[in-house]
Amino acid sequence: MADDPCVFPLKCAVQNYVWGKVGNNSEVARLSQSGNPDFKLHQDVPYAELWMGTHPNGPSKIHLDGVEKDLGEWISEHPEQLGKEVNEYFKGELPFLFKVLSVRTSLSIQAHPNKIHAEFLHKDNPNLYKDDNHKPELAIALTPFQGLCGFRIIQDVAKYLQDIPEFYNVVGNEKAVKLITASKSVDMPLHRIAMKDAFESMMMRDKSILNSELRKWVGKIMEMEEQGEDLSPYNGEVLLKLHREFPGDVGCFAVYFLNHITLQPGQAMFLDANLPHAYLSGDCMECMACSDNVVRAGLTVKYVDVKTLCKMLDYTGRPPQKAIFSSIQDTEDPYATIFKPPVTDFAVIRIELPEDVAQYQLRPLSNASICIVINGKCEGTTQSLPHPLKLNPGSVFFISACETVTLKLELGSMLIFRAYPNL
Numbered sequence: 001m002a003d004d005p006c007v008f009p010l011k012c013a014v015q016n017y018v019w020g021k022v023g024n025n026s027e028v029a030r031l032s033q034s035g036n037p038d039f040k041l042h043q044d045v046p047y048a049e050l051w052m053g054t055h056p057n058g059p060s061k062i063h064l065d066g067v068e069k070d071l072g073e074w075i076s077e078h079p080e081q082l083g084k085e086v087n088e089y090f091k092g093e094l095p096f097l098f099k100v101l102s103v104r105t106s107l108s109i110q111a112h113p114n115k116i117h118a119e120f121l122h123k124d125n126p127n128l129y130k131d132d133n134h135k136p137e138l139a140i141a142l143t144p145f146q147g148l149c150g151f152r153i154i155q156d157v158a159k160y161l162q163d164i165p166e167f168y169n170v171v172g173n174e175k176a177v178k179l180i181t182a183s184k185s186v187d188m189p190l191h192r193i194a195m196k197d198a199f200e201s202m203m204m205r206d207k208s209i210l211n212s213e214l215r216k217w218v219g220k221i222m223e224m225e226e227q228g229e230d231l232s233p234y235n236g237e238v239l240l241k242l243h244r245e246f247p248g249d250v251g252c253f254a255v256y257f258l259n260h261i262t263l264q265p266g267q268a269m270f271l272d273a274n275l276p277h278a279y280l281s282g283d284c285m286e287c288m289a290c291s292d293n294v295v296r297a298g299l300t301v302k303y304v305d306v307k308t309l310c311k312m313l314d315y316t317g318r319p320p321q322k323a324i325f326s327s328i329q330d331t332e333d334p335y336a337t338i339f340k341p342p343v344t345d346f347a348v349i350r351i352e353l354p355e356d357v358a359q360y361q362l363r364p365l366s367n368a369s370i371c372i373v374i375n376g377k378c379e380g381t382t383q384s385l386p387h388p389l390k391l392n393p394g395s396v397f398f399i400s401a402c403e404t405v406t407l408k409l410e411l412g413s414m415l416i417f418r419a420y421p422n423l
Contacts, residue, residue: 009396160234364401374415
């Protein structure tokens, strides 16, 4: 059994994207330094993402019998360890990528296509859309985590148009009037049409008009800030952050179309197909389907595909609390809450163990899973391991299908996340 382990540690890739938190301010860096003895921390380097999975741009590594290999290679040699359902449904592939994110500057305003649209985009433009898969995402906050998610209710957007002349001018008179008029009705299809027309009009606005109106509005907000006035009625703090990071970008005005939410630790948002969103700041767990398909339209230096984005978006207005994705309490485990989005690619369990728990069992699942320790220390034992796994913050380990892992805790509480296929 020792020659063919079913539970083993993973060495995971770190991505140094420029938007990541820098040095030891990054949760990614903290976890990597604690969990990976080969990791070298540099205080002037951004540490944006920790990847756990088989994605070719950053595959997790395993060491067995003194030989290092990619997790994906090991899975191809041991497909039975994924579980019968995963092998049949996902053709022997691990269907998710599990991550830790540490966000310092805002990520792009973006959305992801559904499966059918992804296949079309990949066929039509394979250089830009490099695969044919969808890319639903689940973000679970580790620290207070800010983001933009989904369209506001139309009445809120109408009020911003009436209160902020610069926003009105960027949308344009015709589309602004149409949205304000539609906001007084209860016709939801009319709301969506008016929202689409107004958002698209703003996104297509001439750059000179956009820059002029944005300068004027940012100047007013900065003056309000200097005078100690409350900026919250105008989402002023978020506007100034985005303008500092992406001066003159149309995405700065998007704060008046999209819900601004702050997740508290343990809260989540699910980013389904066609839902506009942007991560702004904070640390989170993220689980996603294995895909690189992103349609961007603002707050980025990368290629933007405004026409595709505007055509595909879900323009349904929702109150901000609807953006929070609810977990469910595990009926068999008082310490576990489960995030089960409406996709087959992944689900995530959040396990929080109090100080008075000395031993805990990660129960067997019918399909393989990946775990990461965020806080706390313990030893993990299974029938297939000749020696216990020493687990610290940042330790990542793979659990084959139908394997039980017993954790013997040191003093103190623990926080663990476990991702698995949602079959």
